[in-house]
Amino acid sequence: MSEIISKNDLISFFSNIAEIWQHHIDYNFFKDIELSPDQIKIIDHDEDQMLINGYAGTGKSITLLYKFINTILREAESKKILYISYNYTLIADTIKKLNDSEIYMKNKHRHEIDVTTYHEMAYKLLRKLEVIDGKKKSKLTQEEIIRNDQDALRRIGVIVDKYKNPQSEEYEKIPKDEKLYSTHDARFIKDEIKWMKENGFVDKPEYIEVERKGRSRSIRLTKKQRNTIYKIFEVYNKMLKEQFHNHMDLEDYALEIIRNKKWIKDDLKYDYVFVDEVQDLQPMQIKTLVMLTKKSLIISGDPRQTIHRRSPYSYEKLGINITERGRNRVLNKNYRCSAQTMRLANSLNFDNGEHKLDKRNFVREGDKPLIVKCENANKEMEFVINKIKEIFDENPNETVAVIHREESEISNSRYSDRLKALKGHFLNVSDSKNYSSKFNTNKTKQILYTSAYDIKGLEFDHTFLIQFNDEHYPQKYQIEELLKNQEMDESMLKEDIDEIKNIEKKLLYVAMTRAKKNLYMTYSGNISEFSNDFESQDYETQIYK
Numbered sequence: 001m002s003e004i005i006s007k008n009d010l011i012s013f014f015s016n017i018a019e020i021w022q023h024h025i026d027y028n029f030f031k032d033i034e035l036s037p038d039q040i041k042i043i044d045h046d047e048d049q050m051l052i053n054g055y056a057g058t059g060k061s062i063t064l065l066y067k068f069i070n071t072i073l074r075e076a077e078s079k080k081i082l083y084i085s086y087n088y089t090l091i092a093d094t095i096k097k098l099n100d101s102e103i104y105m106k107n108k109h110r111h112e113i114d115v116t117t118y119h120e121m122a123y124k125l126l127r128k129l130e131v132i133d134g135k136k137k138s139k140l141t142q143e144e145i146i147r148n149d150q151d152a153l154r155r156i157g158v159i160v161d162k163y164k165n166p167q168s169e170e171y172e173k174i175p176k177d178e179k180l181y182s183t184h185d186a187r188f189i190k191d192e193i194k195w196m197k198e199n200g201f202v203d204k205p206e207y208i209e210v211e212r213k214g215r216s217r218s219i220r221l222t223k224k225q226r227n228t229i230y231k232i233f234e235v236y237n238k239m240l241k242e243q244f245h246n247h248m249d250l251e252d253y254a255l256e257i258i259r260n261k262k263w264i265k266d267d268l269k270y271d272y273v274f275v276d277e278v279q280d281l282q283p284m285q286i287k288t289l290v291m292l293t294k295k296s297l298i299i300s301g302d303p304r305q306t307i308h309r310r311s312p313y314s315y316e317k318l319g320i321n322i323t324e325r326g327r328n329r330v331l332n333k334n335y336r337c338s339a340q341t342m343r344l345a346n347s348l349n350f351d352n353g354e355h356k357l358d359k360r361n362f363v364r365e366g367d368k369p370l371i372v373k374c375e376n377a378n379k380e381m382e383f384v385i386n387k388i389k390e391i392f393d394e395n396p397n398e399t400v401a402v403i404h405r406e407e408s409e410i411s412n413s414r415y416s417d418r419l420k421a422l423k424g425h426f427l428n429v430s431d432s433k434n435y436s437s438k439f440n441t442n443k444t445k446q447i448l449y450t451s452a453y454d455i456k457g458l459e460f461d462h463t464f465l466i467q468f469n470d471e472h473y474p475q476k477y478q479i480e481e482l483l484k485n486q487e488m489d490e491s492m493l494k495e496d497i498d499e500i501k502n503i504e505k506k507l508l509y510v511a512m513t514r515a516k517k518n519l520y521m522t523y524s525g526n527i528s529e530f531s532n533d534f535e536s537q538d539y540e541t542q543i544y545k
C-alpha cells in the first residue's frame with residue numbers, strides 16, 4: 001500500500017530540517033566577521049518584539065542583518081519579510097552588503113522580501129490600497145527632505161499671510177483671543193503642522209489638549225490660538241489636495257496607512273519586520289510598522305543618535321513592549337571606531353551626558369583625531385585633497401568620506417565648489433544621490449561627499465569632518481532665527497537654544513563615529529564651541545596655511 005504524504009507532513013518535515021539546520025548554522029554570512037556570544041544570542045533568540053540597543057559602532061546593524069538572513073534560512077515556508085530604515089543611503093548600503101552575501105542570494109527567492117526605505121514601502125502599500133496613484137517617489141535623501149520642507153514652508157506661508165493680515169476676511173473672523181502673535185511666523189506654523197502629523201495629533205480635540213512636548217518653549221502658543229493653527233492646518237491640507245494634485249507631505253504616508261487600516265488585510269502584512277536605525281523613524285511611522293507586523297518585529301538603534309525631534313511617545317505607547325526580559329539587548333563592544341576616536345566623540349556633552357555611562361570595549365587602537373585649523377575655506381579643501389592623496393598613495397583600497405554642513409549644498413550639491421574641487425582631483429567621487437550606483441568598495445579610491453545627515457549608519461576608513469567652525473556647529477542661522485524674536489522669555493529662550501545645541505551635538509557625534517581608522521576635523525575661522533567639550537590630550541592639532 002503506497003503511503004500518501006499530506007501537505008502538513010511535508011511542512012513538518014521541512015520545519016524539522018530547518019530546525020536541524022538552525023543548530024548547525026555557523027553564521028558565516030559575511031566575510032571577516034566572527035560574531036560575539038552576545039550577538040549570537042540575539043540572532044538565535046526568538047521574540048515577538050526586540051530592541052537591539054547600543055552606542056555607535058557596536059554592531060547593531062550587522063546583528064540585525066544576520067538575524068534577518070537567519071530568518072530567511074530558517075523558515076521553510078515562504079514568508080513576507082521586510083527590512084526597513086528611514087534613510088535611503090543606509091538602505092542602499094544594506095543592499096550592497098546583501099548582494100555580497102552568497103547565502104542570502106541563494107535563499108532570498110524562497111520568500112517575499114522587501115529591503116527598502118519607509119517611504120518606498122508606504123508608497124507601494126498605499127498604491128496597492130488604491131489610496132494614491134501618481135508617479136514613483138524619488139529617493140529620500142536629505143536633499144529630498146529639505147525640498148519637501150521648503151515646499152511646505154512656501155505653501156503654508158501663503159495661508160499664514162492671510163490669517164495674519166488685519167485687512168483680510170480670514171483675520172477678521174478669528175476671535176480676539178485666538179489671533180496669532182508675530183512670533184507665529186510661517187516657519188513656526190510649518191513646524192507645528194509637521195509635528196502634528198509626525199505625532200498623529202490630527203483630530204482637533206486631541207490637538208487642542210495635547211502637551212506640546214518637543215516643541216519650541218520660547219514661543220508661546222495658547223490653547224485658544226491652537227484653534228487658529230488647526231484652521232490653517234485644515235486649509236493647508238485642502239490646498240495640497242485641490243491645488244497640488246493630492247500631494248502628500250512626507251509625514252502624511254504613515255497617517256494615510258493608519259486611516260486605511262481596515263483595508264489592510266493579512267496578505268498585505270509582513271510576517272517579519274526588521275527596522276534599522278529605528279530612532280530616525282517618526283512615532284506614527286513606528287506605529288504603522290507595529291500594525292503591519294504579523295509575527296515578529298525586531299528594531300535596532302541607538303536612542304543617543306536621534307536627530308529627529310522629541311515626541312510625547314514612548315515605544316510602549318506605540319505598541320512596542322521592550323521592557324520584558326530578553327527584549328532589550330544591549331551590545332557594548334565597538335568594532336568600528338578606534339578607542340581614540342570614541343574617546344573624543346564621547347566627551348561631547350549631550351543628553352545630560354547619559355551616553356557617558358555606557359560600558360565600553362574596543363577592538364581597535366589608532367591615531368588620535370587630528371583637528372586642523374586652516375587659513376581659509378580654500379586652504380581647508382586643499383588640506384583635505386592633499387591628505388586624501390596621501391591616503392590613496394599608501395592604500396588605494398581605503399575609503400574616504402568628506403562630511404560637510406552646507407545647507408544650500410544639501411538641496412543642490414551640483415553647484416558645490418567643494419565637490420567640484422574633489423572631482424578635479426579624484427575620479428570616483430560620489431554624493432548621497434548617486435551613492436548607491438557609484439560608490440563601490442570593490443574598486444579603488446572611493447570618496448563620498450555628503451552632509452552630516454546622510455552619513456548615518458555608514459562607515460569609512462577615513463572621515464574628514466569639514467567646517468567644524470562657529471558657523472556650522474551649531475548651525476548659526478538656527479540660533480539667529482530664535483534670537484530674532486523680541487518677545488521671548490529669557491529662560492525659555494535658553495532652553496530652546498540648548499535644545500538646538502543638543503541636537504547639533506548628536507549630529508556631530510554621529511559624524512565623528514563613522515571613521516574606522518582616522519578622523520580629521522578641519523575648520524577655517526573660529527573653531528566650533530563644541531570643541532570646549534574636548535580634552536586636549538584626546539586630539540592632535542595642526543595649522544595649515
Ligand SMILES: Nc1ncnc2c1ncn2[C@@H]1O[C@H](COP(=O)(O)OP(=O)(O)OP(=O)(O)O)[C@@H](O)[C@H]1O
Nearest residue numbers: 033034035036056057058059060061062335336457
Ligand atoms: N563580531 C564582529 N566581528 C567583526 N566585525 C564586526 C562584528 N560586529 C560588527 N562588526 C563590524 O563593526 C562595524 C560596525 O557595525 P554596525 O554598523 O553594525 O554598528 P552599529 O552599531 O549599527 O553602528 P551605528 O549605530 O554607528 O551605525 C561594521 O564594520 C561591522 O561589520
